[in-house]
Amino acid sequence: MNGYFQGGFNTYKLISYKEQLFMSKMNNNTVWVSPTAKKTECTLTISLLVSNSIATIRKCLESLRPLLEQVDSELIVVDTVGKDNSDGSLEISREYADKIVRFEWCDDFAAARNAGLKLAQGKWFLFIDDDEWFDNVDEFITFFKNSDESKKYNTLFFNKHNYQNLEGTSYGEIKVPQCIRLTKDMFFKGRVHEQLTVSRLPFKHINAFVHHYGYVGKLSKEKVERNEKLLKESLRENPQNMHMWAQLLAGYGIKTAENRKKVKKEAQAALKQFEQIQEKDNGLQRDGFTVLAYLLRVLMAEKEWLAALETKEKYEELLKLSQYEHCILDNLAYILFINLKNEKEATKYVLDYIKNYCWLQKHEEEYLNQESFYFQNDVSEAKLFGLSASLLSRERENENWQKILNTATKLPWANNVKYINRILAIVLLAAYHESDLKIMQTICDQITTNDGKLPLIFGIAVRALKESTEVDEKEFTSFVARIKSKDSFILIQQALVAEGTSVFEQKLKKLQKARVSCTVPNEELFSLLIRNKLDPTLHTESLSYEEWLAAVNQIVTIYAKKRSQIPAFAEQIEQVWNLCSKRELLLMSLRHNYLFSPDITTSEIKNELGAYADNVVNFAQMIYLPELLAGKTSSMLPSEIRFGIFVQRAVNERKAGHEAQYLANLRKGLEYYEAADRLIKRLLREYDEKDQKQQQINDEMVRLGSQVKVQILEMLQQGENQQAESLILELAQLLPNDLEVRRLWALCHRGV
Structure with a gap:
């Protein structure tokens, strides 16, 4: 060819x-x-x-x-x-x-x-x-x-x-x-x-x-078995090859009791060989440490805390640990001492972890040189901030504010925004209690982006603290407002502090010029505008539906803690903000929270139910085709929308005095929205009780009427027609549709 x-x-x-x-x-x-x-x-x-x-x-x-x-x-x-x-x-x-x-x-x-x-x-x-x-x-x-x-x-x-x-x-x-x-x-x-x-x-x-x-899959088992065979053959030839011991242990893992048993046995055998080696170069030291770390993991997984402590202390002395290995051991030791109820020792190892990890971050080549693929999860930003969060949480419980701040100064805040969410609020709280604005300014400078923005997590942390009982809201707002930043969240805090003063308008113009939106965590701006009777359109029109929904949820969460203020707040919104889908979405959400509260009274339900239904229908009319909302309503609509439509119809029927239609629409609405079961049944029960009371009255009237009828017959038989006539007229007013009363009237006037 x-x-x-x-x-x-x-x-x-x-x-x-x-x-x-x-x-x-x-x-x-x-x-x-x-x-x-x-x-x-x-x-x-x-x-x-x-x-x-x-x-x-x-x-x-x-x-x-x-x-x-x-x-x-x-x-x-x-x-x-x-x-x-x-x-x-x-x-x-x-x-x-x-x-x-x-x-x-x-x-x-x-x-x-x-x-x-x-x-x-x-x-x-x-x-x-x-x-x-x-x-x-x-x-x-x-x-x-x-x-x-x-x-x-x-x-x-x-x-x-x-x-x-x-x-x-x-x-x-x-x-x-x-x-x-x-x-x-x-x-x-x-x-x-x-x-x-x-x-x-x-x-x-x-x-x-x-x-x-x-x-992956079948290959995994085959390769693990092949590797185990080759490694054991190599170890029989050279039992002091720590690299092979480390690979063997890594292949087993420690997820099952059987594998943990294997790791424990092999690791102990490997460490005995390690002890016999006179000259231990860096590579051998690293592999020896890997064997030790696997053994500690197994002992701790089996909750053999004292045995783990004894093993750590024995072999730690034989090893010259790198900064990376110190981090691995610090993490294991922290878990060990927490379980031994020795928080003082546990704290020491967290601080040592922070020191060694920060050193590694500053020495990138050494980081790469020391890195071990066996324990990468133990040496990472996620682990660093996880351990720090655990430490700071305990210090928070003990109100050791200065210790929290001392630890915070050691942490690498820059470029680690995704890991700081568990500790930022704690550090903020400590800085507030210690009146230490300097440390907060330093942290903010480190986490601020090149375009001058703070991460969303900062505002969320501040909002969470404001809603807690750990700070005085006004004092804390004033503290945060003193941070020097062009970020919109800080500008809002400054405007909140200035509210009611001569500089408020100036602060407000700054927000308007920056076109700051009311998205999370800036939703405080919305309430600020409403309180001051200002149209929020400029600060909401650019938001997507998802962004506005997130803001709505946060506003509702805030007002859920002061439920009694919702009706007045909703009225203020309606006074300053023209009808639009964003307005109606917020109002229906606020009123939903109010109406579905477990401690609401029946009179409060009646007062707000109509407004809630109007908000639901207004919102639906702006985003759905009209034919979906008519008649029985389309099954394609969300259940709450269908419920709101029938509630609005019910309220209108009640206003027209059509009680039967009112009740029928309430029941129809409930068919589509089971979440309203308690709410609607309270209204239905009220009418059932009213009907029962009327029925009792009617029954009593029938009973009395029967007695009067007997008396009238006796009077007619005795020829006392004139006296009987006056009783028949009274009885006719009480029982206007009673046929027997009409027959008595005919008997009374037969010969006349």
């Missing part, structure tokens, strides 16, 4: 299989070299282990294509299965590869990696597997095209997403140093979970990441 075909970015001549291979021998590994492969040094060598991953190999290679096309590079494929056993992955990789080295699989990942490494001609070496693919390689391209940048660093870290489900919704993210400047002394070691023998500073971390589904 002769001719040419386009293979990825290379062009190959199609001849017989033996003829097309440029064969060479290298350490008993057969190497195929593309005719267009680079013969001299290049910038980057990419080494790819290929097994049988037909589902992902194309994704992997296509993700590398931009790198291979835009950077002076080569692709070396390490074939670990052979042509005869390949599922097609090898043929696909031939379209892209510069070199393919045949590696006879011998359960040794390091040896397989080294087979590719020995062929590398790049200044840099990047290695991945065929079940991984990059999401985007632009940052790699930028890095290698910038000669100053690529000369400055020796190791490039990128991210790996290790997925736990096929949907890709659950994964752990780790930083991996899988791109490194190539040196002659570099090689891989370790039969499984192989690692390079060198780790060279300086480091750089980029945000590029690879997807990795290698441990």
